[in-house]
Structure formats: C-alpha cells, structure tokens
Amino acid sequence: MRRIKPLFFVTVIVPVFLAILYYGVFASNVYISESRFIVRSPDKPATTGLGVLLKSTGFANAGDEIYAAQSYVLSRDALQALNGKDAFVKAYTGPDVSIFDRFNPTGFSSSGEDLYDYYEKQVKIDQDTTSSIVTMTVRAFTPQDARRFNEQLLEMAEATVNKLNTRGKQDLIRFAQTEVDDAKAKSQDAAVALSSYRNQAGVVDPEKQAQIQIQMVSKLQDELIATRTQLRQLRAFTPQNPQIEVLDVRAKGLAAEIDDQLGQVAGSSKSLSSRVARYQRLFLESQFADKQLASAMASLEEARNEARRKQAYVERIVQPNLPDDPLEPRRLRGILSTLILGLAAWAIISMLVAGMLEHRD
C-alpha cells in the first residue's frame, strides 16, 4: 500500500485537485449564443454518384452558397471584420476573463495567426446535411458579446451570399445584354444597307413591281389581241375602212409597249430581275437580323426572370439569442472526467508496475 501511494497521488489526487481548482475557481463563465439559418436557393445541387446512392436515405447536400457562407464565417476576413477597433480582442481579454481562458494570457502570442487560432475555437458553424439548416454558435465571456458577434457574423454571411448572388445575376444579364446589343447593331446595319440599295437602284420591292408590270403587260396584251381581232375583222369585211390605219398604228404601238414593259421586268441590264438577286440577299439579311434580335431580346428577358428567380438568400430561422446562463464550463463534468481518467490511469500503471515487479534478477 505504502508503495502505491505516490503513484496514486500523482495520477489521481493531483489532477483532481487541479481540476477542482480550475473548474471551481478559475474557469470563466462562457456564454453561448446560437443562431440558425438556411440558405435557400431554388436550383438543384448536382449530385455525384454516391450522392444519388445516398439520396434514398434522405441525404442531400445544399447549394454552394451554404458552403460559401460557412467558409466565410470561419475565415480571417470575418475575424478582421469582427475585430474592427480591436472589439474582438477586447471581448476576449477583459480583466474578468480568467488567465486560463483568455486570449494571449502570456502576452507573447498576439499575432494575427494566434488570434485566428483562438477565434476558430470560439465560433462553430455546423450544417445539418439532411435539412441544410446551418447552426452557428459563438462562445464569449459575456452574453452581450456572444450575441453581438453572432449577429455580426450572421450579417456577414448574408452579405457574402448576396455578393455571390449579384455576381451571378450580373453575369447572366450582362451576357444576354451583349447578345441583344450585337443583334441590334446587325439588324440596323442590314436595314440601312437595304434602304440605301433601294435608293440607289430605284426599286422598292422588285417582286411586287414585277407583278404590277406583268399585270400591265397582260392588260396590254388583252388590248393588243382585241385590237388585232378588230383589225382582222375590218380587213375582212371593209378593207377600205379608214379605221384600219388607226388600228394598225395602235396595234404596233401596243406591241412596242409590251416589249418595253417586258424588258423592264427581265432581260435588259436595268431590268427588275437582274436587281432582284441583290435585293433579295439584302432583304433576307435584314429579316434574319430582325429575327436574331427578337430571339436575343427574348433570352434577355428570360435571363432577367432567371436572375430574379435564382435568388439564393439567407433565411434566418433562429435569431441569435441572448444567453442568460453560462452553458460552459461544465464544471462537475470536468471534475468527474478528470477523476475517472485519473483512476483508470492509476489502475493501468499500477497493474503494469505490479507485472514488472514480478520479474527479478
């Protein structure tokens, strides 16, 4: 018994005494403020092979925005934003914070990286993958601090998600807008080219003009046929009729007129049909450009709608609370676990030593 005493003293009594001292006297109350939020975004996340497998088990991951919000909260940027005017450092180095819990107790580790290490221990952000609800907890030594930091972090997370949104939205719309602008320019160019050709060639619409002229020609031909028939009749029955001269001149005139008109429609270099090719090309180009413009306009409209719909936003479910009771440190629990671990260590070491002592020279 006398031989075990020092061991028991070292493994059980000293640690438990230290634990009682720390948990009973030194440990500062830690207040924990909790908030919950969800990032809602209507677009479905892509699932990997295993994701599909696990879908059936009710496991689905949330959109990227959630991860963005989470990694921002745990980033050095967020810490810097919180630590404006040293607010964060002040909150965790106050005189009422015990030397064991405060940041930089020795005064030798005040670097930004040390602060970040400390910060990571104070802020916890967890995502429940089944419901995608993110729970954020902030530990601090006064309830007000805990709530204030939690609120600030929440606002920053919202800002991060919003930033991502606006970027995405702007990209979508900007792309569609450039499409529309291009199409507009093209359509204008085509219209200008068409109208300048009209002026230069003196045609409005060769197809229609040709039709009119062909109608005219057919009328003239009707008249010519009528005139010629009349002429034949007169020549047959009254060859001396003075009308014959008149009709003859008229028929010749009509025939000449018909040739002339037909020449205008086709054949000669100034005719409509020789112009129709170029006109048709310009006209088609103009029409095509118009159609493109219309479709670009439609897709711009769609992009705008999409952007309006694709809004991911942070939806607060639980506002940061003002804790009225310190949840940590769990004093009794700490002392008890120290006791149990100490006892186990004592039992093991004493058994090992007893086993050793059975070996003698």
Place this chain on the structure above:
Amino acid sequence: MRSHLAEVGRSASVQGRVVYALLMREILTRYGRHNIGFLWLFVEPMLFTTGVTVLWTLTQALHGSSLPIVAFALTGYSSVLLWRNMPARCIGAIDPNLALMYHRNVRAIDIFLARVLLEAGGATISFVTLSLFYIYIGWLDPPADILTVAGGWLMIAWFGAALGMTLGALSEKSEMVERLWHPISYLAFPLSGAAFMVDALPPAARKYILYVPMVNGVEIVRQGYFGEQVRVHYDFFYMLACCVGLTWLALSQIEVVNRGVTPE
C-alpha cells in the same frame, strides 16, 4: 521512494530483456532461417496491402470520395492489418509457450507483449515501406502531416494491442473466443472505416459508425495523409477512453491468467 523506483527500474530492465528474447524466439520459430527469413514479417502485410490496392484500383471501388484510390487503400488496409493481426496472434499465445512459463521471469504479459510488438512492428514497417515505395514511383503524394499520421497510427496500435491482450487472456478461459474471433474480425472489416470515408456516409449513420473505435483512428490517419483534401470526423477522446478501458480490462484479465496458468 528512491529504493522503490530503483527496484522498478531493475525489474523493468529484466522484463525488457525477457520480452526481447521472446520476440527473437518468436521471429525464429515463426519465420525460420530459410529463404528471406524474418523479412516475411513485413513482406507478408506488404503483399496483402499491395494486392488489395491493385484490386481496389482495378475495380475503382466506390469509396465515396474523389481521393486517389491508392492512398485510400494503403491507409485503410494497413490500419486493418494493424488492429486485426494483433488479436489474431494473441489468441492462444500462451499454450505453445507454456514450457517457458517454468521460468520465474517469463510471465503471460511478456508473451503477449512480444507478440503484440512483433505484429505492430511488422504492420508499421510494411506501411512505411509501402508509403515510401508508392511515393517513389509516384502513385502517392507524401502525407500532409506526418505527426498526425503517427498519432492516429499509434492510437490504432494501442487499441489493437489492448484488444489482442484482452482476447488472448480470455481465450485461455474458453475456446469460444478463438472460434468467434474469426467471424467477428471479418465482419468488422467493412465497419472499420478501411473502405469508406465517414464523411461520405449519411449524417444519421455517421453518428453510429463513430462508436466503432477503429474508425476514429483510421480517420485521424487519413487526416494526416490527405490534410485539407478531406473532411474527417473523429472523436479523439472517445477513442482514448476506449483504449484506456480496454487496457485496464486486458491487464486485469492477464492478472487472472497469471494466477491460473500451471506449467505442464
């Protein structure tokens, strides 16, 4: 106090010599001096691990992450060998060595320690050698944090040693232990975290799988190996508590065996 410490020191050195002698004897009786002799100690696990690695690579096993399959198989299967071989060798370890128990200084715990050390050494050498070899031929990136790997490895080894000694001591009492260990060790393989990342499991299952102590160890090893590439889940204190509890159980059971062993 001083004299007592000196006594413990003397006894410890005696025990050290005994364990070393048993270890040497174990190597010789197990591997003999023919062909490559004691090199089999780690060539065997290396062949195992390489085989599994090649198989998994060929089948592109569904391991639930985008990690390189070689590193995944190496960390997973080596860990399995580490904790599975120790109980396998400890069960029924006393019987063949009963003759040695005539010596006052050869105790049950020495026999177990020798076998545990041998297995742990073999698995560790195999793991390290294979890692270096794979890194050399470019199948593997060097581990992100060797200390974390070593920590996780040590935890698994501790767990395996405690489990091995417990089962070894219990197997002296009843035949059942040996009969049951084979199916249990085979069934434990898929649960041990060797073939999956905890992060790939549904969150509901995650909670339960972490109650398996080896899983925590394997996750620590993987964190050390892959660093930032993976999200690992483990509860170090839970694993520590398991190891401490098992160690206590093992030592107390060995004590029982010590009383019961009667050299033939």
